[in-house]
């Protein structure tokens with residue numbers, strides 16, 4: 039049984055601003071990916087439909103090219119391809135280049151469905167929505183030869199011959215249509231094959247890194263994704279200074295309690311609350327930013343935190359490890375000067391990013407009832423929550439000592455629970471609070487107010 043894949047790739051990609059067939063999808067062009075996917079799934083031949091005068095495709099594609107006049111619809115491309123099919127072709131797959139990152143497994147599943155008795159059209163679903171690639175028997179596909187017939191008409195003509203299969207691939211319904219789609223696709227291709235939620239459960243802070251640098255375009259992409267975090271009243275009051283220079287990272291480390299992982303990681307991202315742009319906007323329109331406002335300080339700080347957590351998650355999703363660095367608030371004025379921060383901008387926390395060289399025992403978290411309350415806060419759960427947090431802390435210490443020989447080279451107390459640690463860290467005499475005793479004054483010097 040000969041199966042032929044038809045790949046409509048004739049559009050100009052006007053919304054994308056580029057020819058979609060030639061988009062770079064993590065090292066291979068979109069058309070190369072589609073052809074490889076079709077071949078992997080057993081297509082005997084791949085017919086790519088291009089418009090006359092379109093840019094050349096990569097050399098050595100295992101595919102034939104059919105051309106059509108510019109400006110036609112997808113159905114025109116399919117009709118042109120239909121005319122080029124040999125008589126021995128029994129199955130057709132329509133695989134638009136817009137769906138280039140649909141995996142071969144999805145196509146295999148669709149083809150297996152098509153081979154069931156009575157099936158004339160097989161298509162994949164994502165969350166109930168039909169998508170591409172669409173597989174058809176030759177007899178059904180030939181209906182597209184009728185003038186003015188659309189692929190949609192062929193699929194809908196007789197529902198009894200259509201079979202669908204649920205897939206886990208959002209790319210069956212998501213086109214590569216606009217630059218944002220391309221960014222999402224490239225990120226997905228770099229990402230690990232588990233969900234965002236699964237990724238959240240896998241979080242651990244990493245404090246040792248391999249020296250491998252992170253390419254600037256990768257950082258740009260992660261920051262670009264992270265900055266789509268929600269932002270209070272659209273103030274976008276955040277910024278990040280990415281420090282990759284080793285000498286500068288050493289200077290940053292000195293100001294952040296000498297933490298070795300800042301020097302070791304290839305990247306230190308200084309996550310800033312930034313009212314400077316709003317100050318500039320006010321200046322442009324003849325007003326002055328109310329930077330003394332506690333509310334505005336909080337809004338900017340929350341914006342920075344949301345961006346920072348998004349950045350951490352994006353980096354983790356692509357296999358990097360991170361550790362946030364609150365010690366960036368030890369010397370905020372000096373750190374601000376080192377990073378050239380303008381007035382009304384401070385580093386809320388830093389973040390080391392790199393390929394992890396350690397494998398820390400996950401810390402887990404306190405029992406869920408300490409965080410999740412239904413309808414109203416339930417204080418009755420707190421004693422049990424503290425007991426659970428103690429147990430979790432002790433279990434983490436036991437595992438860390440047994441499996442990693444301790445933490446940061448030293449054994450961890452297996453008897454001290456979480457509550458006692460908090461009582462020491464934040465009770466009567468807090469070394470953390472002492473270390474930041476001048477923080478409020480320093481924030482004022484940096485152009486923030488707490489009034």
Ligand SMILES: Cc1cc2nc3c(=O)[nH]c(=O)nc-3n(C[C@H](O)[C@H](O)[C@H](O)COP(=O)(O)O)c2cc1C
Nearest residue numbers: 241242243245297361362363364365366387401402
């Ligand atoms: C805002 C913030 C600042 C932090 N500062 C530091 C720091 O300066 N140094 C460090 O090694 N870890 C720092 N951490 C990491 C925490 O210690 C870590 O998240 C916590 O112990 C839980 O461990 P886990 O992230 O491995 O689950 C910070 C975390 C946050 C959220």
